Amino acid sequence: ETGVTQTPRHLVMGMTNKKSLKCEQHLGHNAMYWYKQSAKKPLELMFVYSLEERVENNSVPSRFSPECPNSSHLFLHLHTLQPEDSALYLCASSPMAGASQETQYFGPGTRLLVL
Amino acid sequence: GESVGLHLPTLSVQEGDNSIINCAYSNSASDYFIWYKQESGKGPQFIIDIRSNMDKRQGQRVTVLLNKTVKHLSLQIAATQPGDSAVYFCAEGGTSYGKLTFGQGTILTVHP
Numbered sequence: 652e653t654g655v656t657q658t659p660r661h662l663v664m665g666m667t668n669k670k671s672l673k674c675e676q677h678l679g680h681n682a683m684y685w686y687k688q689s690a691k692k693p694l695e696l697m698f699v700y701s702l703e704e705r706v707e708n709n710s711v712p713s714r715f716s717p718e719c720p721n722s723s724h725l726f727l728h729l730h731t732l733q734p735e736d737s738a739l740y741l742c743a744s745s746p747m748a749g750a751s752q753e754t755q756y757f758g759p760g761t762r763l764l765v766l
Numbered sequence: 767g768e769s770v771g772l773h774l775p776t777l778s779v780q781e782g783d784n785s786i787i788n789c790a791y792s793n794s795a796s797d798y799f800i801w802y803k804q805e806s807g808k809g810p811q812f813i814i815d816i817r818s819n820m821d822k823r824q825g826q827r828v829t830v831l832l833n834k835t836v837k838h839l840s841l842q843i844a845a846t847q848p849g850d851s852a853v854y855f856c857a858e859g860g861t862s863y864g865k866l867t868f869g870q871g872t873i874l875t876v877h878p
Contacts, residue, residue, distance in 0.1 A: 653809070655769060657809075691873075692871070693855075694810075743809075753859075754800060754812050755841070755866060757809035759809045760808075
């Protein structure tokens, strides 16, 4: 395994629900990322955190709200989602986001279905 | 190779053959490239990377070739095995704060 864990692995929610996705990395990295992976589309970067500060918000709707309480944990809070938000949500980490050449290590993802 | 559209490129090979997966990247300023493998139900897994000051890098059974002139990247897998069946993504980076841009992926199927 990569040292990045995500929970839950599967989630079904209604459009009025509020839920949270959790990511934890055990690699001692300082940067964490949220990606969205939809069918037959490239991975889409959503958010980047470096040393617990958000450094990139890739024009993501406000119904997605990230939180990074420390460098090992990352959350994605979800509320009033739409069916088109159904996708695989992947968390990744890297040693430091400020470096321009860094490998990102991914978790297994949370498969989200919005009804 | 990579393409934009509704269908992922596919490559079908026999076990033991060599596989070549291609990727055309978009930004001539990118200076770091990675290949990832994604199996069904799993997240992308790092395979190999290469920096723009190199044109070839070898790993265990894998080789990445970089042609900056035509912005082309390839992944060669030697003696392909059924366990190599997966979706393979290239990613380019180095131009923006921690940002990697991913290709759409190629489906590799290895037949025993």
